[in-house]
Amino acid sequence: xxxxxxxxxxxxxxxxxxxxLDTRPPGAELTPQGREQARTFAxxxxxxxxxxxxxxxxxxxxxxGEIGAELNVPTHELDGIYEVQVGDLDNRNDDAAVEEFDxxxxxxxxxxxxxxxxxxxxxxxxxxxxxxxxxxxxxxxLDDHDWTSDIVVVSHGxxxxxxxxxxxxxxxxxxxxxxxxxxxxxxxxxxxDGRWSCLHWxxxxxxxxxxxxxxxxxxxxxASDPMG
Numbered sequence: 582x583x584x585x586x587x588x589x590x591x592x593x594x595x596x597x598x599x600x601x602l603d604t605r606p607p608g609a610e611l612t613p614q615g616r617e618q619a620r621t622f623a624x625x626x627x628x629x630x631x632x633x634x635x636x637x638x639x640x641x642x643x644x645x646g647e648i649g650a651e652l653n654v655p656t657h658e659l660d661g662i663y664e665v666q667v668g669d670l671d672n673r674n675d676d677a678a679v680e681e682f683d684x685x686x687x688x689x690x691x692x693x694x695x696x697x698x699x700x701x702x703x704x705x706x707x708x709x710x711x712x713x714x715x716x717x718x719x720x721x722x723l724d725d726h727d728w729t730s731d732i733v734v735v736s737h738g739x740x741x742x743x744x745x746x747x748x749x750x751x752x753x754x755x756x757x758x759x760x761x762x763x764x765x766x767x768x769x770x771x772x773x774d775g776r777w778s779c780l781h782w783x784x785x786x787x788x789x790x791x792x793x794x795x796x797x798x799x800x801x802x803x804a805s806d807p808m809g
Contacts, residue, residue: 583723584631584731585780586715588741589766590809592618592647594640597763597806601674602682604664604701604737604808607639611647615763619644622764623651630654631730632722636663636737644764645735661710664737664808668701679807689743690753704743711744716775723771738809741767749779754791759783760809 592615596603603609611619629652635645637658645656665686670678681699688696689704697703715734722728738761745767746756761767761783768781782789 583726583771584729586718586723586769586771586777587630587731587733587766588745588769589622589644589648589733589735590738590741590761590763591638591640591644591735592616592622593763596640596672597808599674600679600807601672602667602670602678602807603672604667605671606637606663608664610639611643615640616643616647618764619647620651623648626652626733628730630733631728632657632718632732633735634659634662634718634732635735638663638737641735641737645733648733648735659714659734661714662734662736662740665698665707665739665743666702667698669699670701674807682807686739686743687757690746690757692753707740707743708747711740712748715744715748719771719775738806745769745779745782748777750777751779751782751789752791755782755789758791759785759789760806762806762809 593612594609594615595612596609598612633645633649633654634657635641637660649656667682670682685696685698694704718732722732741761742756745751746753749769759782765783769777770780772778
């Protein structure tokens with residue numbers, strides 16, 4: 582049986598603490614709590630991954646480094662899997678910037694992928710750089726029937742939710758409602774015809790249905806961490 586693709590959001594960064602739209606690499610470093618979150622993630626892994634990779638951002642590199650040190654697994658940097666680039670909104674934490682990010686990001690999940698962040702990327706551009714990296718990992722490893730280990734990829738919340746929803750066929754409003762806390766993951770399994778099945782989304786298991794009633798817990802999470 583093939584392994585799974587585990588897309589892990591990095592540990593808490595100083596940008597997260599400041600509630601900043603910190604997207605341009607290399608970006609902020611991990612806080613001490615973020616490093617401990619990464620070690621806790623590693624201790625919860627049943628079997629060491631066959632491959633541990635991370636984006637070019639400092640917070641992803643450091644998260645993977647803590648995981649790798651706990652599990653005695655080397656890390657590998659992959660280009661193309663960094664966070665959604667928000668352009669003119671980068672490094673801001675004011676309400677207007679966060680609201681504009683949310684407005685564009687929601688349009689992506691509603692299918693309007695060609696709209697861009699102000700001075701930044703469109704959803705289409707995010708997918709065009711991110712998905713080929715995952716496809717390559719699948720072709721090189723997960724499609725090999727002799728490969729049985731998971732691949733853990735440390736990446737970023739907004740990018741993971743967009744890519745995970747599209748590849749895993751997860752309902753758009755579920756993806757919007759269910760932010761990923763630091764070191765939570767979206768787990769994808771390869772299935773037939775190049776498709777993926779979403780096995781886990783953070784603490785949630787399928788079926789993935791949106792919660793039409795207001796969820797104050799998710800509202801607080803979203804307000805406190807716009808990139809989750």
